[in-house]
Each structure stands twice: as C-alpha cells, then as structure tokens.
Amino acid sequence: MNVLLDVQDLKKYYTVTSGTIFKxxxxxxxxxxxxxxxxxxNETLGLVGESGCGKSTTGNLLIRLIEPTDGTITYRxxxxxxxxDTQLIPYRKKIQMIFQDPYASLDPMMSLGEIVAEPWEIHxxxxxxxxxxxxxxLLSLVGLEGxxxxxxxxELSGGQRQRVAIARALALHPELIIADEPTxxxxxxxxxxxxxxxRNLRDELGLAMIFISHDLGVIRYVSDRLIVMYLxxxxxxxxxxxxxxxxxxxxxxxxxxxxxxxxxxxRRPHSLLKGEVQSQDxxxxxxxFFPRCPCRGPLCETVxxxxxxxxxGHQVACLYPTVKEAYSC
Amino acid sequence: MAILxxxxxxxxxxxxxxxxxxxxxxxxxxxxxxxxxxxVGESGSGKSVTSLAMMGLLPSPPALIQAENLQFLxxxxxxxxxxxxxxxxxxxxxxxxxxxxxxxxxxFTVGNQLAEPIMIHLGLSRKxxxxxxxxxxxxxxxxxGKSLLNYYPHQLSGGMRQRIMIxxxxxCGPQLLIADEPTxxxxxxxxxxxxxxxxxxxxxxxxxxxxITHDMGVIAQTSDKVAVMYGGLIMExxxxxxxxxxxxxxxxxxxxxxxxxxxxxxxxxxxxxPGGAPNPKDPPTGCPFHPRCPKAxxxxxxxxxxxxxxxxxxxxxxxxxx
Numbered sequence: 062m063n064v065l066l067d068v069q070d071l072k073k074y075y076t077v078t079s080g081t082i083f084k085x086x087x088x089x090x091x092x093x094x095x096x097x098x099x100x101x102x103n104e105t106l107g108l109v110g111e112s113g114c115g116k117s118t119t120g121n122l123l124i125r126l127i128e129p130t131d132g133t134i135t136y137r138x139x140x141x142x143x144x145x146d147t148q149l150i151p152y153r154k155k156i157q158m159i160f161q162d163p164y165a166s167l168d169p170m171m172s173l174g175e176i177v178a179e180p181w182e183i184h185x186x187x188x189x190x191x192x193x194x195x196x197x198x199l200l201s202l203v204g205l206e207g208x209x210x211x212x213x214x215x216e217l218s219g220g221q222r223q224r225v226a227i228a229r230a231l232a233l234h235p236e237l238i239i240a241d242e243p244t245x246x247x248x249x250x251x252x253x254x255x256x257x258x259x260r261n262l263r264d265e266l267g268l269a270m271i272f273i274s275h276d277l278g279v280i281r282y283v284s285d286r287l288i289v290m291y292l293x294x295x296x297x298x299x300x301x302x303x304x305x306x307x308x309x310x311x312x313x314x315x316x317x318x319x320x321x322x323x324x325x326x327x328r329r330p331h332s333l334l335k336g337e338v339q340s341q342d343x344x345x346x347x348x349x350f351f352p353r354c355p356c357r358g359p360l361c362e363t364v365x366x367x368x369x370x371x372x373x374g375h376q377v378a379c380l381y382p383t384v385k386e387a388y389s390c
Numbered sequence: 391m392a393i394l395x396x397x398x399x400x401x402x403x404x405x406x407x408x409x410x411x412x413x414x415x416x417x418x419x420x421x422x423x424x425x426x427x428x429x430v431g432e433s434g435s436g437k438s439v440t441s442l443a444m445m446g447l448l449p450s451p452p453a454l455i456q457a458e459n460l461q462f463l464x465x466x467x468x469x470x471x472x473x474x475x476x477x478x479x480x481x482x483x484x485x486x487x488x489x490x491x492x493x494x495x496x497x498f499t500v501g502n503q504l505a506e507p508i509m510i511h512l513g514l515s516r517k518x519x520x521x522x523x524x525x526x527x528x529x530x531x532x533x534x535g536k537s538l539l540n541y542y543p544h545q546l547s548g549g550m551r552q553r554i555m556i557x558x559x560x561x562c563g564p565q566l567l568i569a570d571e572p573t574x575x576x577x578x579x580x581x582x583x584x585x586x587x588x589x590x591x592x593x594x595x596x597x598x599x600x601x602i603t604h605d606m607g608v609i610a611q612t613s614d615k616v617a618v619m620y621g622g623l624i625m626e627x628x629x630x631x632x633x634x635x636x637x638x639x640x641x642x643x644x645x646x647x648x649x650x651x652x653x654x655x656x657x658x659x660x661x662x663x664p665g666g667a668p669n670p671k672d673p674p675t676g677c678p679f680h681p682r683c684p685k686a687x688x689x690x691x692x693x694x695x696x697x698x699x700x701x702x703x704x705x706x707x708x709x710x711x712x
Contacts, residue, residue, distance in 0.1 A: 111577040112548075218666045219433075248432040249604055253648035253662035260659070275577060278650035282660055319582035321607030323649050325630040328611055332582035337549050 063137075065237060065269050066100040066123070071132035073118055091341055092118045094293035095132075100237070105263065105270040107284030107301065109277060109316070113338050115293040116273045120239045123271070124156045125149060154184060157230040161242035163222030167214040173200060173225050174210030180232040195232075203228045203258060220251035227258065231266070238263075241273045256282055277320055281305060286374075289313050292341055292349040295368060299375030309371055309382035311356040348380070356381060391422040394566055394598050395444065395483075398459035402436070402443050402622075404670075405452045411670040413439040415622035418697070423565065426592060426599040428613030428630065430606060430645070434667045436622035437602045441568045445485055446475040462566075480511045484559035486588075488571035490551035494543040500554055501539030504561065511562040526557040530587060549580035553587070560591060566598045567591075573608065585612055606649055610634060615703075618642050621668045621678025624697070628704040638706040640685050677709065685710045 073093040080086045093115040100106050108116040121127045123134060125141070134142040141152050160166040167176055177199050178192040187195055193210070200209045203224040214222055223243060230238055240259065244252045260283060263270055274280045280287065281301060288298040289312060297310040308314045315334035322329065336353045344351070348361045358381050368376040402414040414436040421427050431437045442448050443455050446467060460467045462482060465474070479485075487493040495503060504526065505519035514522065520539070527535030530553040543551055552572060559567055569588060573581035589612050592599045601612050609616055610630065617627040618639065626639040637643045647661035665682040668674055674681055680690040690709055699705040 111579060220666060248667070249606075249645060250432060250648050250663040251666065253650070253660045254664070256650065256660055257662050276650070277578070282650050315579060319579045321582070321585065321605065321611045323607045323610050323634070323646065323651060325610040325613075325634050329582070329586075332579070332586050334579045334582070337547055337580060 062101040062103065064099055065102050065104075065137060066098075067135040068096065068098045068123070069133045069135075071096045071119065071122060071134065072130045073115075073122055073127065074130045088342075091293045093122060093129075096288075096290070096293075096295055098288060098295075098298070100269055100271065102236070102269055103263075103267050104286065105272055105284045107280040107287045108271060108273045108290060109275065109280050109287060110290035110296075111275060111316075111338055113292070114290040116275075116290050117241050118293075119290070120158070120241050120271060120273050123239060124153065124158060126158075150184075154180075154233040155235055156237045156239065157233065157235040159223075159226050159230050159238060159240040159243045162246050163219055163226050164214075164246070166226055167222055169214050171213075172210065173205070173212050173214070173217075176214075176225060177210075177228050177232055180229065184233060186233070199228045199232060200225070202231070202262070218251070219247050220254060223247065223255050224258065227255075227262070231262065234266075235268065237269045237271070239271045239273070242275070243272075244279055245274065245276065252279070259283060277305075277316055289316065292338065292344070294349055295376075295378060296350065297375075297377045297379075298368070299372075303372070303375050309375070309377040310350075310379045311354050312350050315353075315355070348378075391424065392463075393420060394423050394425075394463060395419065395421040396459060396461045397444070397457060400440065400443060400457040400460055401455070402439050402448065403454045403456075405454060406671075409671060410454075412673055413622055413670050414443065415673075417624055419617065419624075421566070421598050421600065424592075424596040424598055426589075426601065426612060426614045428601045428603065428609035428616045429619055430603055430609050430616060431619035432604055432667055434670065435619040436670075437619050438570050440619075441485065441570055441600060441602055445479060445483060445568065446470070447479075447485075477511075480507045480562045480564065482564060483566040483568060484562070484564040485568040485570065486552070486555050486559050486572045488574050490548060490555050490575070491543070493555060494551055496543055498542075499539065500541050500543065500546070504539070504554070504558055507558060508561050522561070523557075526561055527554075529560070529591070530554070530557045532557075548576050549584065552576060552580075552584050556584075556587065556591070560595065560597075563595065564597060566600065568600045568602070570602045571604070572601075574603070574605075581608075588612065606634075606645060618645070621673055622670065623678060623694075623707060625679065625708070626704075626706045632701075632704055636704075638700060638704070638711050639679075639708050640683050640710070641679050644684075677707075 071093055072095055075090045075092055077088045077090060096119055110116050122129050129142055133140055136152055174196045177196045181187050181192050196210050205224055244255050272280060272283050284301045287301045287304045289296045291312050296312045304313060308317055318333045333355055334353060339352050346365055348366050351357055351361045360380050366378045366380050368378045370376050371382060397417055397419045400414060400417040404411040404413055417440055429437045457468055501523060504523040508514055508519040508522055524535045532538060532553055573584050613630050616630050616633045617624045620641050626642045637646055644663045650660055663682050668678050676691045676693055677695055680686040695707045695709045697705050697707045
C-alpha cells in the first residue's frame with residue numbers, strides 16, 4: 062500500500078524564560094524530540110504515552126496547527142512542513158482532526174447543521190441548499206438521525222457531541238483523521254459506542270487514522286501499529302499485537318502493567334513504575350526513562366539509546382530490551 | 391464487625407426552576423468497619439451525590455435529603471446539626487475528591503492546608519501539627535516532605551496533589567474514607583501508584599473505604615463489595631469476585647462487556663450499550679434502564695423492580711432475573 066504520510070526527525074522545542082531581568086535564565090523544553098513515523102493508506106497508527114510525552118504536540122505538528130522547530134513532514138510525496146499557509150489549504154482538507162473535549166470544540170452559538178457545514182463554507186464547496194442536505198446526510202452517517210441539524214450543542218450529551226465533531230471532520234472527505242484522545246471525556250458505555258463508530262467509518266470510507274490516547278485498552282481496539290512516546294521521544298514502535306503480547310521496552314511493559322485489570326482474582330501486587338515523569342533537565346545524552354526504569358543497567362546513563370529494529374517493523378530504544386516477565390528484568 | 395454506616399431508602403432531590411431532579415432515588419447500604427465498598431456507575435448515576443449526602447456536604451436548599459435511616463455508628467446524620475457534622479468530618483469520615491487542582495486552595499501552602507484540619511480536630515499547636523504533617527507526607531510516600539510544606543499547589547503535579555489530598559484525608563484518623571473518582575484525572579501509571587497507596591493505607595489503618603468510580607478495573611483492584619448504580623438506584627450488589635464472575639443485571643453485564651480490555655481479542659467489535667443516561671428531571675417510568683436494556687419487555691416500562699436477594703449477599707433489581 063502507498064505511504065500516505067512520512068515524518069522524519071520531527072522536533073518542537075519551546076524556550077521558557079524564568080527569573081528576573083538580572084538573573085534571566087532560558088531553558089529549553091524539548092516537547093517533541095526527533096520523532097519519525099510513517100503511515101500507509103487505510104492504516105491506523107496509535108500514539109500512546111503519559112501526559113507531557115509529546116503525543117498531542119506531535120498530532121498538532123502533523124497538521125501544522127503549530128510550527129515544527131525542525132524535521133520534515135511529507136504527505137503523498139509533497140513536503141508540507143515547508144509550505145506557506147495558502148499552499149497548505151488543499152492538505153488541510155485531506156487531513157482532519159477530532160479533539161478530546163467535545164464541550165470545548167463545538168461553537169455553542171452555532172446549530173449542528175452550521176457546525177458541520179462550516180468546512181464547506183470555508184472551502185467553497187456545495188451550494189447553500191446542497192449544504193443543508195449534505196449536513197443531514199453527514200449527521201445521519203454518525204448516528205444522529207432526525208432534526209439534529211437544527212439543534213445546538215448544549216442540547217446534546219457528550220457522546221452525541223463527539224459524533225458531531227466526527228461528522229465535521231468527515232465533511233471534506235479527508236484521507237487522514239487525527240483523533241486526539243477522542244474518548245477520554247466520555248463515559249464507559251458511550252466510549253465503546255464512539256470507538257465502534259470510528260472503526261466502522263474508517264473501514265467504510267477507507268480512512269487512515271492517527272489515534273492519540275493514554276488509554277492502552279482503547280488504543281488496542283483501533284490501531285494496527287503503535288508508537289510509545291516518553292518525554293518527546295519514541296521508546297518503542299511496532300505492530301499493536303506484538304507490542305501487547307511481547308513488549309520489549311520496560312516503559313511499554315510498565316504502561317501495560319499499570320492498567321487496572323477488570324478481574325478481581327488477579328490483583329496487581331504493587332505498581333511496577335515508581336515516581337513521576339521528570340523534567341528533562343539532567344537527561345541530555347542519557348536514556349530519558351533512566352530515572353524511573355526498573356530494569357536499568359550500567360550503560361543507560363552514558364548514552365541515549367537509538368531506536369533499533371528487533372524484528373521487522375518493530376523498533377525499540379533500549380539497551381536492554383527484554384520480553385521477560387515484568388518483575389524479573 | 392460492627393456496622394459503621396447504614397442508609398435505608400436514602401433519597402436526594404434537587405429543587406430547581408424547571409422542577410425537581412431526582413438524583414438519588416432510594417439507596418440501601420451497609421458498611422462494616424474496615425470494609426471496602428466500590429460504587430460504580432456512569433456520570434449522572436447519583437454515586438457522587440450519595441457520598442456527598444453522607445458527608446453532609448450538600449447545601450440544602452437546593453438539595454432535599456430524605457431517608458428512613460442514615461446512620462454513622464450510632465449517630466443519626468439526618469438530624470445532626472452543623473457542629474456535630476463538622477466534628478464528624480475529618481475525624482469520623484473523610485473524603486478525597488476527583489480533581490486535586492480544585493480541591494486544594496491555591497492561595498495557601500501545602501503545609502498550611504495540611505496543618506489546618508489537624509489543629510482544628512485534634513487541638514494540636516501549629517508546631518505539633520507541622521511535625522504530624524511531615525509524618526503524614528512520608529506515609530503517602532512523598533520524599534523531602536520538609537521543603538514541600540512551603541510549596542503552593544500549582545507547583546505540584548497532579549499525582550503529588552492527590553497524595554497531599556490523601557494525607558489531609560487521613561490526618562485525623564477517620565474510620566471511613568470516601569474516595570470519589572480519586573484517579574480519573576491522573577495518568578494510568580500514576581493511577582496505579584495512587585490506588586496502591588489508598589489500599590495500603592486502608593489495610594494499615596483498618597479504615598472502611600468507599601471507592602466511587604466509573605472504571606470496573608479500579609473496582610476489581612480495590613473493593614471487597616460492589617454496588618452498581620444507574621439512574622439514582624442500586625441495580626445490583628455483590629461481593630467483588632461474585633459480581634465479575636456472575637453478573638445478573640443486564641446493565642452490569644453490559645458494563646463489563648464494554649470495557650476495552652488489554653487481555654482480550656481486539657479483532658472483535660467492542661460491545662456497546664445504545665443510548666445515553668436517563669434525565670434525572672424526567673426519569674423513565676418503570677426500570678430506569680429499560681430504554682437501553684436488550685432484555686426489557688412491556689412490564690419493565692410499567693413498574694420499578696424491587697431489589698431481590700438472589701443468593702446471600704448478591705442482590706439485583708430486575709424483573710427478568712428470577
């Protein structure tokens with residue numbers, strides 16, 4: 062299958078100034094630090110990691126909602142990371158986004174019909190009459206049948222709002238959807254509805270998808286391949302099944318171990334991962350996961366481990382990758 | 391073991407301009423000393439309101455709290471005055487809330503906020519309270535507690551703030567700890583640590599625990615007994631292993647089936663419950679779950695099913711379970 066999106070060495074650095082004018086200090090936060098990925102047509106890629114690992118920043122960089130510090134983004138052979146805003150417009154139609162909080166991402170002053178039709182207005186598609194008809198069609202596609210076009214966001218539940226956000230993302234017939242935590246704000250039973258809807262639409266419309274989430278349980282149901290990020294870097298990437306069945310990086314294993322198992326007979330003795338995500342300050346040139354790693358070795362403090370292929374399509378950035386049981390590193 | 395908390399037919403109604411909202415529609419609970427109860431349900435099921443009513447934290451009006459019996463040890467919480475309730479909160483029962491950013495005061499240091507309940511409830515001096523605070527911080531596994539006492543909440547991570555909340559909650563040695571979605575705002579790795587901590591403290595201090603959550607996984611990891619709530623009612627209750635092995639209510643079955651589990655086959659579609667939660671201002675007639683229930687028949691629309699104990703300690707509110 063054709064490669065849709067190819068990203069090489071993507072970086073986003075923020076400079077933060079602190080202190081008074083006399084003792085001014087600048088300080089670089091490497092939010093995304095050399096992420097490379099590629100996505101084929103009809104493929105779903107999951108981006109997973111804790112808060113602050115740079116997964117949402119990566120998503121925003123891919124559609125250039127924020128400008129990358131360095132790196133190239135290539136879409137179907139065109140390098141879109143260097144295009145001007147006007148040149149970018151056709152690609153914005155091809156890549157659409159769904160955000161986490163459907164309470165914040167829908168304009169409360171617009172009816173659902175207007176929300177869904179706005180992309181057509183901006184890109185000058187369809188006549189006014191056609192837009193009404195198409196908006197109804199689109200809303201029924203996401204399971205909102207009836208007179209929903211006339212309603213307003215406040216009349217809807219969280220799950221229904223997220224359906225509207227999905228309909229809006231589909232309006233311009235995109236090829237790639239970037240979904241940033243689309244189910245995190247939803248209740249359990251509604252979460253399952255939205256995951257199934259996304260899966261069905263993806264299969265019916267032949268979409269590629271980048272699914273960003275901190276919930277490994279959810280991500281497993283939608284992604285073909287997975288990228289595990291930590292402090293702006295890729296720790297492990299590979300087919301979802303391999304990562305779940307035989308995780309190689311200690312961080313991937315810790316993430317899997319942390320999911321509370323819905324089986325009261327299998328209680329976790331204690332959590333594998335101690336401590337919290339740290340500041341990157343003292344981590345230049347060493348493995349970013351070193352301070353929290355339960356399996357660290359003597360060399361981890363001397364080099365930043367590169368991504369190494371351990372089997373075809375499965376890469377790990379760890380000097381001591383293992384497939385052993387979680388507690389015996 | 392002695393009964394710590396008992397509610398019989400607890401009802402909470404909010405009086406609004408558009409008419410009353412029936413948030414809790416009759417809850418019977420019994421919690422023994424040192425026992426851990428999980429209350430599971432979706433948003434709007436009434437699980438938080440139930441716990442706030444027990445704590446006496448619902449402003450009245452608009453809340454109207456009615457019950458046949460609402461008792462903590464031998465104290466009647468329905469008739470207790472403000473002063474008695476104040477004495478009870480902190481010492482008798484304490485609560486941890488979901489969002490540690492909003493439940494800590496941004497204008498006071500951590501040390502200040504930790505010392506306040508200790509000084510009020512235990513009557514210690516500032517100096518003694520500070521010493522106890524340091525002790526508490528090491529209990530919740532915060533290293534270098536001393537420097538942390540001078541920090542403000544915004545300088546701390548979500549996990550740290552939740553640990554401080556836990557330290558505050560256990561500071562006066564409560565017999566009951568109510569944790570209302572304590573890990574929902576946290577990362578999965580931090581969630582694991584905070585849950586470990588709560589369970590360890592509960593065992594060590596022999597506290598009773600009410601864990602309120604929408605996550606069946608959290609229930610499975612922390613609770614002895616479970617109550618499943620929907621539409622302001624308990625639909626099913628049982629011992630935790632029994633409930634997961636042998637769920638009787640269609641809602642419980644559906645909840646368990648819709649968990650995206652990491653250990654099951656991901657090629658299959660996830661089970662999902664159609665529709666959304668009922669409106670407390672206009673609850674459906676009969677069983678509140680009937681509009682979404684795959685097994686509902688005509689009678690489910692008519693009359694609200696009664697709680698029936700099927701086996702000892704396992705009760706269900708459903709017409710279809712005989």
